[in-house]
Amino acid sequence: MNLNTNYSKLQDSYLFVEIARRVADYKAANPGANVIRLGIGDVTRPLGGAVVEALKNAAAEMGTVEGFRGYSPDSAGYPFLKNAIAGYYKSKLGVDLPPDTFQVNDGAKSDLGNFLDILGHNRVLVPDPVYPAYVDTNIMSGNELIYMAGNEANGFLPMPDYTLDADLIYLCSPNNPTGAVYSKAQLTDWVNYALAKKAVILFDAAYGAFITEPGLPASIFEIPGAENCAVEFGTLSKMANFAGTRCGWTAISDRLIINGESIAKLWFRRQSAKFNGVAYVIQKAAEAALSPAGLADCQTSLDYYSANAKIITGALGRLGATYYGGANSPYIWLKCPDGLSSWDYFDYLLKEKNIVGTPGAGFGVNGEGWFRITSFGSRENTEEAARRLIG
Numbered sequence: 111m112n113l114n115t116n117y118s119k120l121q122d123s124y125l126f127v128e129i130a131r132r133v134a135d136y137k138a139a140n141p142g143a144n145v146i147r148l149g150i151g152d153v154t155r156p157l158g159g160a161v162v163e164a165l166k167n168a169a170a171e172m173g174t175v176e177g178f179r180g181y182s183p184d185s186a187g188y189p190f191l192k193n194a195i196a197g198y199y200k201s202k203l204g205v206d207l208p209p210d211t212f213q214v215n216d217g218a219k220s221d222l223g224n225f226l227d228i229l230g231h232n233r234v235l236v237p238d239p240v241y242p243a244y245v246d247t248n249i250m251s252g253n254e255l256i257y258m259a260g261n262e263a264n265g266f267l268p269m270p271d272y273t274l275d276a277d278l279i280y281l282c283s284p285n286n287p288t289g290a291v292y293s294k295a296q297l298t299d300w301v302n303y304a305l306a307k308k309a310v311i312l313f314d315a316a317y318g319a320f321i322t323e324p325g326l327p328a329s330i331f332e333i334p335g336a337e338n339c340a341v342e343f344g345t346l347s348k349m350a351n352f353a354g355t356r357c358g359w360t361a362i363s364d365r366l367i368i369n370g371e372s373i374a375k376l377w378f379r380r381q382s383a384k385f386n387g388v389a390y391v392i393q394k395a396a397e398a399a400l401s402p403a404g405l406a407d408c409q410t411s412l413d414y415y416s417a418n419a420k421i422i423t424g425a426l427g428r429l430g431a432t433y434y435g436g437a438n439s440p441y442i443w444l445k446c447p448d449g450l451s452s453w454d455y456f457d458y459l460l461k462e463k464n465i466v467g468t469p470g471a472g473f474g475v476n477g478e479g480w481f482r483i484t485s486f487g488s489r490e491n492t493e494e495a496a497r498r499l500i501g
């Protein structure tokens with residue numbers, strides 16, 4: 111029995127383990143400390159009323175002979191949900207795609223990883239700092255990773271370098287961890303690069319709903335030509351607080367053809383062989399999240415996070431700190447003061463301010479000297495943390 115030896119090349123995912131260890135040690139030594147966690151990347155607001163109602167109704171339906179459903183007829187999702195997603199793209203993003211462009215799944219993380227199943231060995235461009243799942247899944251597949259530096263010089267938005275030949279490009283905008291957002295002109299440059307290199311962009315749109323500034327693209331399909339060179343991963347995890355409910359989609363146009371093969375068809379083939387679809391009740395909940403009432407609930411929660419982000423960036427502004435994100439994103443990417451390393455600043459904030467964030471060094475070498483704070487905390491904790499930051 112042979113193992114996939116690529117797994118031995120993976121680094122331990124020590125970041126959140128190490129954070130938990132340092133916080134636990136500090137709390138053991140200081141039992142009375144009121145430590146505020148602003149490092150979480152998980153949502154904290156509850157599901158919206160329209161979603162809860164849909165979950166109840168779908169569960170009741172499943173308890174009747176007439177309403178019961180077994181395997182879904184199509185692993186890519188019920189037509190009612192694909193129509194709802196297509197309607198959302200059209201009305202909210204101005205992107206008109208046929209409903210069958212969307213293949214429904216249990217969230218973006220699984221699809222981002224599973225997608226590599228249908229691809230061969232490739233040269234893969236990933237930004238650094240980066241959401242670690244892109245790196246891990248490519249190491250598992252034995253792919254060659256080429257890092258593109260995100261830094262202050264490019265506003266943490268790496269741009270194409272035509273001297274580099276890549277087959278696959280990961281872009282995440284609004285970005286985790288930096289909060290930076292590509293403009294339409296910048297994404298157009300990426301689409302042109304991908305078309306020129308016959309490469310494919312894997313566009314992670316997990317945070318698209320956080321965009322409030324008119325004109326900033328929330329979907330790669332807002333860029334002409336993207337249908338021929340891009341795959342988009344969407345999720346309700348952050349937008350509708352579905353992180354524990356699990357529903358997302360992969361958007362692939364039937365115009366994306368590589369070596370004569372339809373990528374949408376290959377992906378459907380892979381999914382129908384290895385996946386039996388998302389639970390009916392969850393698909394009904396997702397449909398409700400994208401209904402007018404559901405989208406109003408989403409907006410209430412997005413506004414809550416965005417007001418938290420303003421409270422934090424307001425405090426950072428008063429301190430004269432350098433930061434990215436916080437607008438159009440739940441993430442604030444802060445330059446550690448006084449040349450401190452990410453982990454030294456982590457220890458300073460923990461011990462002196464009783465605030466926990468995420469050291470940027472955990473997201474790649476270019477994250478060293480930077481620090482991620484999120485707006486997913488409660489209002490009360492966020493306000494208290496802002497007071498401590500400036501106090």
Ligand code: PLP
Nearest residue numbers: 217218219241286316345347358
């Ligand atoms: N992509 C990015 C950039 C993320 O930050 C996350 C979760 O934090 C995901 C994808 C995973 O999303 P999902 O919950 O849909 O698997």
